[in-house]
Amino acid sequence: MGLVSGHLLLLYALLSILALVVGIARFKLNPLLALIVVSLALGLAVRMPMAGIVKSFETGMGNTLGHVALVVALGTMLGKLMAESGGAERIARTLIDAFGERRVHWAMAVVAFLVGLPVFFEVGFVLLIPIAFTVARRTGTSMILVGLPMVAGLSVVHGLVPPHPAALMAVNAYQANMGRTILYALVVGLPCIAIAGPLFAKLVDRHVRLKVRNPLMEEFVARAEGSEARPLPGFAVTLFTILLPVLLMLLGDGSHLFARPGSGLAETLKFIGNPVMALLLATLVSFYTFGSARGFNREDILRFTNQCLGPVCGVILVIGAGGGFGQILRDSGVSAAIVQLATSAHLSLLLLAWSLAALLRIATGSATVAMTTSASIVAPIAATLGGTRPELLVLATGAGSLILSHVNDGGFWLVKEYFHMTVPQTLQTWSVCETIISVVALLLTLALAAILPWP
Secondary structure (H helix, E strand, O other): OOOOOOHHHHHHHHHHHHHHHHHHHHHOOHHHHHHHHHHHHHHHHHHOEEEHHHHHHHHHHHHHHHHHHHHHHHHHHHHHHHHHOOHHHHHHHHHHHHHHHHHHHHHHHHOOOOOOOOOHHHHHHHHHHHHHHHHHHHOOOOOOOOHHHHHHHHHHHHHHHOOOHHHHHHHHOOOHHHHHHHHHHHHHHHHHHHHHHHHHHHHHHOOOOOOOOHHHHHHHOHHHHHHHHHOOOOOHHHHHHHHHHHHHHHHHHHHHHOOOOEEEEEEEEHHHHHHHHHHHHHHHHHHHHHHHOOOOOHHHHHHHHHHHHHHHHHHHHHHHHHHHHHHHHOOOHHHHHHHHHHHHHOOOOOHHHHHHHHHHHHHHHHHHHHHHHHHHHHHHHHHOOOOHHHHHHHHHHHHHHOOOOOOOOHHHHHHHHHHHHOOHHHHHHHHHHHHHHHHHHHHHHHHHHHHHOOO
């Protein structure tokens, strides 16, 4: 905690975010270096103990990379094999045939919603990005038009729909009914995906022009001559391989349905249902389904898995640095100042839950931290005052936790790097998309509160 407090602390935090955006966008600083320099400068400006500034940044970066690095690396290997074998091409052709080229952005939103239900945002992203690249290349459309509906679908289910960890924690904190929460989340979430995904993507695609060459897209999209040399894998085996981690995670979440809690079988199911384990097992399976079964030998598979990691190393480091910046914001007292600001506003419970989560999201960059922290603060107040459906409090908190992803959020850099956008372009597209989801979800939650009778 620094010696600076109150409004001056918030001003320093705002200036640091502006310095990041200007440094990267205007002066073309490397994002990793910019995040490190601005984070350390913020720590000095708010008078954090000098001995703890670097440690704080390292802690935030380490905590972020502990999950994201493994997920991105394993998902990249799986995606590379899917691309080289023609699996991504098979999925893309099937989607285009089913929906038509003019509605392919709706297809990506639907697929993201279904795949995203049981998995973390990052996991769903690395599973689906090869398909998005292939669809964009085949249809000749921008990654904005294809990719934005994908990330909108993943984001909505990540923030609003249990059993995602943050939403599940909020359900427990507010003592909400799980079934009703899921039902209301679908009623609120599906319109959010449609508006912030396909509809917004269609609008913003007219105004934001990406660079023609996307190095990561070239890495993932199978070469035309490679596709012609080998027949494409079957749709069923491709779908099974890409959904295997999803199925394993579902088994882990539902282990109590198949075995006595605490038993060896239940613990085993939870172990293989961990996102990292699920992706590892699916990647190993892909060595056969996308590898040897498609005529590739061991040297080919080794080459693919080695090649694909190089281009994403920079992405992983930038995501980690975003986590380090978020940790500086937390340890400097910015998060605490925002909590105090929100709780002193005397809002209705739904608006308080949304505002608190929104401010924490902007300050820390983490939707999970924003949702869990806000729920723990608002839940005792709601239990005392009553008068608000706990299921709607879950949705309001989740909606607030999704607002305005920016430079301190790992997801911001994930989207920026894979879509090959500049920082201003990412703010115009991904950040606005997240804000639309947040605001529309709040409005629909307030509408449900006005319509539904108190039980």
